[in-house]
Amino acid sequence: MEHLAHYRASVEHRAFRTELLRNFQVSFFAMSRLASFPWTLLEEDLQTNKSSELILDILKQTCFHALCRKFPPSVNYRKRFLTELIRRETVDHAPLDELYDALADVVGAEEKSECYKSYLLPCGDTVSLLENVALISEGTTGLVTWEAALYLAEWALDHQQVFTGRTILELGSGVGFTGITICRSCSPKKFIFSDCHTTVLEKLRDNVQLNGLTEKMSPAVSVEELDWMTVTKEQIKEMEVNTVIAADVVYHPDIVESLVKLLSKILSGSAEGAPKILICSTIRNSETYSGFKQQLEAAGISHHVITGPVRKVFPYNRDSFIEMITLYK
CATH class of the missing domain: 3.40.50.150 (Vaccinia Virus protein VP39)
Incomplete structure (x- = not known):
């Protein structure tokens, strides 16, 4: 029974993460208001797991995704999005280098009047x-x-x-x-x-x-x-x-x-x-x-x-x- 309960919890957690990643990806590429992102759910997961793995997965589905390279949201939007991710990174582990590298890329980029x-x-x-x-x-x-x-x-x-x-x-x-x-x-x-x-x-x-x-x-x-x-x-x-x-x-x-x-x-x-x-x-x-x-x-x-x-x-x-x-x- 204990094994079955652990398995169910694992499945539910994977489903939760999949849905959370999808939510971040859909909102990011549509340049939704940052306040509408599920930040609280992200914070709860980071506190529970004491790991930056989820933030790295979010980066892969947003700023590091092939769609972002081809049709990037505005420079300012990506900058503000990454800043929000950095704010929520837990203090219990080393900073995520990929996150700061992504921010450095957009800090030096030129904002244009058009975006995707x-x-x-x-x-x-x-x-x-x-x-x-x-x-x-x-x-x-x-x-x-x-x-x-x-x-x-x-x-x-x-x-x-x-x-x-x-x-x-x-x-x-x-x-x-x-x-x-x-x-x-x-x-x-x-x-x-x-x-x-x-x-x-x-x-x-x-x-x-x-x-x-x-x-x-x-x-x-x-x-x-x-x-x-x-x-x-x-x-x-x-x-x-x-x-x-x-x-x-x-x-x-x-x-x-x-x-x-x-x-x-x-x-x-x-x-x-x-x-x-x-x-x-x-x-x-x-x-x-x-x-x-x-x-x-x-x-x-x-x-x-x-x-x-x-x-x-x-x-x-x-x-x-x-x-x-x-x-x-």
């Missing part, structure tokens, strides 16, 4: 994106990934049948996270990324290529400049889309009117019927979001709030109020 964020998919693939370090840059918020894009991607992973074999148009694709995730995991027939800001389109094309998506592969992808104010019903029909998605496009009153007009054109449909439309929003300003719904109603567009839990695949601030709706006439 990488997101690990359940299928084993990774989506890596080149993003701006600043949340607002060059007059746009479209050069970083926002919470609603992550939530919509999680919903897509749980509802892959909505996208499989379909032609999908994404409005306001930004840096491309949601669309790339759907292309990698949901087997669409074709995916059309779109935006209207020149700099965003450049970054979007780079990220699509970075993740190995091309017009000649399956799914076929394209990156299109789409001006919500000037696009015509005929141009939309020519795209022959079955599904339209958008994340975090309802963020300012100035764009709501043009968005609703565009959605009306899309819902005019084709001979095969109107596409399915999914809009996912982080509600930062309730007045702006309410105004959006009011304008939808005035345009004769109804909406239904999609409820139900989704798997927690990606790290982000889940305290944010995110709502996803489907539209119909």
Whole structure:
């Protein structure tokens, strides 16, 4: 019995460490807030085992990982991450040389205006994106990934049948996270990324290529400049889309009117019927979001709030109020 109990404890400890390492790795490559890391669990393990083995394993899964060499998070982020690891190293054993060597490498490195964020998919693939370090840059918020894009991607992973074999148009694709995730995991027939800001389109094309998506592969992808104010019903029909998605496009009153007009054109449909439309929003300003719904109603567009839990695949601030709706006439 004692042997069996010891075996069970050993298995549970290995499972605990595997989960802890996975948590650190996922959070590190997505450049999550350092406060969200499971530091307390790490400290408890270090105190119990009096060894730096776990810290070395964390280094191997983060700063020493091949993904970090290819698509590194920002210099400042890696510096702060390593500083936090050093703070938690126990005093009962010699300092871990690898930890200080890693810090020395980033202390002398030059910070850039762009960095990589990488997101690990359940299928084993990774989506890596080149993003701006600043949340607002060059007059746009479209050069970083926002919470609603992550939530919509999680919903897509749980509802892959909505996208499989379909032609999908994404409005306001930004840096491309949601669309790339759907292309990698949901087997669409074709995916059309779109935006209207020149700099965003450049970054979007780079990220699509970075993740190995091309017009000649399956799914076929394209990156299109789409001006919500000037696009015509005929141009939309020519795209022959079955599904339209958008994340975090309802963020300012100035764009709501043009968005609703565009959605009306899309819902005019084709001979095969109107596409399915999914809009996912982080509600930062309730007045702006309410105004959006009011304008939808005035345009004769109804909406239904999609409820139900989704798997927690990606790290982000889940305290944010995110709502996803489907539209119909």
